[in-house]
Amino acid sequence: MKSSLTFHKVVVGILVLYLLIPLIGTFLFSIAGKWDHTILPENYTMKWYIELFQDERFYDAFKRTLFLIVMSVGLSVVIMLPTIFIISVYFSKWERLLQAAAMLPYGIPPIVGAVGLIKLYSGGPIPIAGTPWILIGAYFITILPFMYQGIRNSLHTVNAVQLVDAAELLGATKFQAFRTVVFPNIISGILVSTLLSVALLFSEFALANLLVGGRFETLQIYLADKLNSSGHLTSAIVITYYSVILLLTGTVLKLTFRKDKGPIMSDKKRILSFFKKIFRQKNTALEGEN
Amino acid sequence: MSYVTIDQVTKSYDNQVVLENISLTLKKGEFATLLGQSGCGKSTLLRSIAGLEGVNVGSILIDGKDITNLSPRQREVGMVFQSYALFPNMNVFDNIAYGLKMKKVKNIKSRVNKMIELVDLIGKEESYPHQLSGGQQQRVALARALVMEPKVLLLDEPLSALDAKIRKSLQKELKRIQKELDITTIFVTHDQEEAMTMSDRIFVMNKGKVVQSGAPSEIYTTPANTFVAKFIGNYNVYSMEVFHKLVRSSELKGDEVAIRPEVLQLVSPGEDCPDLQENWGIKGVIKDVTMTGNVLRYEVEADDSYFHVDYLHHRGLMFEQGSRVQIIVPKKECIVL
Numbered sequence: 001m002k003s004s005l006t007f008h009k010v011v012v013g014i015l016v017l018y019l020l021i022p023l024i025g026t027f028l029f030s031i032a033g034k035w036d037h038t039i040l041p042e043n044y045t046m047k048w049y050i051e052l053f054q055d056e057r058f059y060d061a062f063k064r065t066l067f068l069i070v071m072s073v074g075l076s077v078v079i080m081l082p083t084i085f086i087i088s089v090y091f092s093k094w095e096r097l098l099q100a101a102a103m104l105p106y107g108i109p110p111i112v113g114a115v116g117l118i119k120l121y122s123g124g125p126i127p128i129a130g131t132p133w134i135l136i137g138a139y140f141i142t143i144l145p146f147m148y149q150g151i152r153n154s155l156h157t158v159n160a161v162q163l164v165d166a167a168e169l170l171g172a173t174k175f176q177a178f179r180t181v182v183f184p185n186i187i188s189g190i191l192v193s194t195l196l197s198v199a200l201l202f203s204e205f206a207l208a209n210l211l212v213g214g215r216f217e218t219l220q221i222y223l224a225d226k227l228n229s230s231g232h233l234t235s236a237i238v239i240t241y242y243s244v245i246l247l248l249t250g251t252v253l254k255l256t257f258r259k260d261k262g263p264i265m266s267d268k269k270r271i272l273s274f275f276k277k278i279f280r281q282k283n284t285a286l287e288g289e290n
Numbered sequence: 291m292s293y294v295t296i297d298q299v300t301k302s303y304d305n306q307v308v309l310e311n312i313s314l315t316l317k318k319g320e321f322a323t324l325l326g327q328s329g330c331g332k333s334t335l336l337r338s339i340a341g342l343e344g345v346n347v348g349s350i351l352i353d354g355k356d357i358t359n360l361s362p363r364q365r366e367v368g369m370v371f372q373s374y375a376l377f378p379n380m381n382v383f384d385n386i387a388y389g390l391k392m393k394k395v396k397n398i399k400s401r402v403n404k405m406i407e408l409v410d411l412i413g414k415e416e417s418y419p420h421q422l423s424g425g426q427q428q429r430v431a432l433a434r435a436l437v438m439e440p441k442v443l444l445l446d447e448p449l450s451a452l453d454a455k456i457r458k459s460l461q462k463e464l465k466r467i468q469k470e471l472d473i474t475t476i477f478v479t480h481d482q483e484e485a486m487t488m489s490d491r492i493f494v495m496n497k498g499k500v501v502q503s504g505a506p507s508e509i510y511t512t513p514a515n516t517f518v519a520k521f522i523g524n525y526n527v528y529s530m531e532v533f534h535k536l537v538r539s540s541e542l543k544g545d546e547v548a549i550r551p552e553v554l555q556l557v558s559p560g561e562d563c564p565d566l567q568e569n570w571g572i573k574g575v576i577k578d579v580t581m582t583g584n585v586l587r588y589e590v591e592a593d594d595s596y597f598h599v600d601y602l603h604h605r606g607l608m609f610e611q612g613s614r615v616q617i618i619v620p621k622k623e624c625i626v627l
Binding site for chain 2: 158159162163165166167168169170171172173176180181184185
């Protein structure tokens with residue numbers, strides 16, 4: 001019993017180490033001065049951070065990325081939440097159609113999608129190619145699978161159809177039923193989908209680069225540009241935006257679950273697995289950029 | 291004077307008839323059960339009364355008011371679901387108070403507390419549904435429906451998810467609460483024993499139709515057709531032709547004969563058949579004996595037909611497997627269908 005527990009701990013330890021090493025390496029590199037032939041840097045400096053935080057372009061890129069994310073994720077929640085709710089509660093036979101539509105983005109590589117979008121929107125009635133608006137649209141589609149699955153699964157988990165039936169029999173209108181009974185029970189699911197989408201979009205490069213490129217410099221495009229000048233600086237950027245995401249998600253989660261005494265256990269588990277996903281994503285991003 | 295009237299209700303999905311011309315009436319305060327196998331339409335009928343499903347033809351009246359086309363919230367019916375459908379984000383008190391809050395009534399607190407007392411959940415007001423046992427969740431669901439003082443209480447297999455012991459005690463309690471509040475109740479179940487124990491009246495359903503209705507003892511002792519006989523009481527059912535051959539007499543006329551397993555008696559072949567005026571004797575061989583605790587069930591083969599014979603388990607095993615016996619069939623217990 002005890003030895004098997006040790007084994008589990010060792011495996012988890014190795015896994016955590018494996019996930020953390022790239023992050024620690026990046027962090028060290030971002031504060032390293034000279035680091036050529038030693039295991040740890042020979043001296044440390046904050047000059048990369050100082051340089052970064054004095055760069056107006058960095059702030060602008062950060063703001064643009066935030067703007068894009070808030071717009072596309074916000075739009076997605078506002079449109080998809082009622083859609084999925086109405087379809088799964090009242091038109092369940094159309095659910096397969098919606099599911100297929102929501103899964104389509106997986107089938108289209110970003111490059112192909114981008115080329116198609118540019119062709120379609122460079123002329124015609126909606127000439128938005130090259131503007132941030134096309135990127136918001138593309139991002140809406142990109143995160144559709146996450147939003148759809150997250151919201152649909154939470155609706156099914158709480159058995160939303162029956163909760164609405166029960167609430168209606170107790171005198172609630174359909175809207176009241178949704179607001180008082182369904183929404184509070186799926187909010188954590190929505191939140192997880194939202195955070196997952198935010199994390200995904202923060203590190204999105206291909207669509208941003210192809211659709212708007214330098215005309216609307218996002219964080220990732222700025223990062224790619226800086227890659228040519230200094231590895232230390234790019235490390236500092238990565239660490240900065242990673243910290244921001246962590247702070248952001250941590251705050252939102254804390255605010256949401258502080259007063260929730262109810263089904264918190266299962267949520268905790270889901271959030272843990274969610275953080276693991278972020279970790280993985282960040283690390284793959286780092287591997288590509290250094 | 292009927293309180294609930296269901297008048298020629300028919301419903302079909304995609305050309306498949308789920309409810310076929312159903313008519314029934316209930317008196318105020320009656321405990322009625324819709325009994326049938328899964329897929330017989332009993333739950334659909336209940337959901338139609340609740341307004342969660344529409345009907346194609348026919349009308350539903352409660353207390354003289356036609357509610358066929360009203361939305362669920364306007365019908366003044368309460369319902370308890372099989373999976374309870376408690377609101378996970380609310381504690382026991384808020385779950386029970388939900389309907390009253392929606393209706394914006396006064397003195398919610400005292401009404402909810404009274405209900406909590408009635409279903410014996412004092413001390414659990416602050417608990418959330420996931421912290422309660424199945425039986426307790428069931429009580430909350432019941433209280434939540436009852437606090438609205440509905441005209442009719444609908445129960446959709448509310449006890450089927452509970453283990454046998456809790457089910458038995460909740461059956462009694464449900465019946466007690468129902469009598470105490472004198473509330474007209476429609477109960478759906480597939481368990482004939484549960485139906486017998488609880489109901490004032492049973493409506494046996496099969497393939498979207500009510501095939502027989504009546505008091506529990508009436509349904510049990512005089513089944514109207516083969517389906518009811520087999521479903522309700524494990525009756526032995528034989529075609530008339532086979533039965534004539536078995537008893538070597540063509541006294542009975544009809545299509546089929548049904549005999550309850552507990553009215554049959556077994557005697558050794560040497561013993562005389564008691565009173566041939568009143569009984570028939572059939573020779574057979576014991577094929578199997580099963581014991582369900584208080585009941586011994588013999589399976590007896592006679593001329594390629596099988597008889598189930600039930601005995602109360604007080605004398606131990608009377609006949610071993612393979613022994614020859616005579617089955618005594620009381621003539622007046624043979625029901626011709």
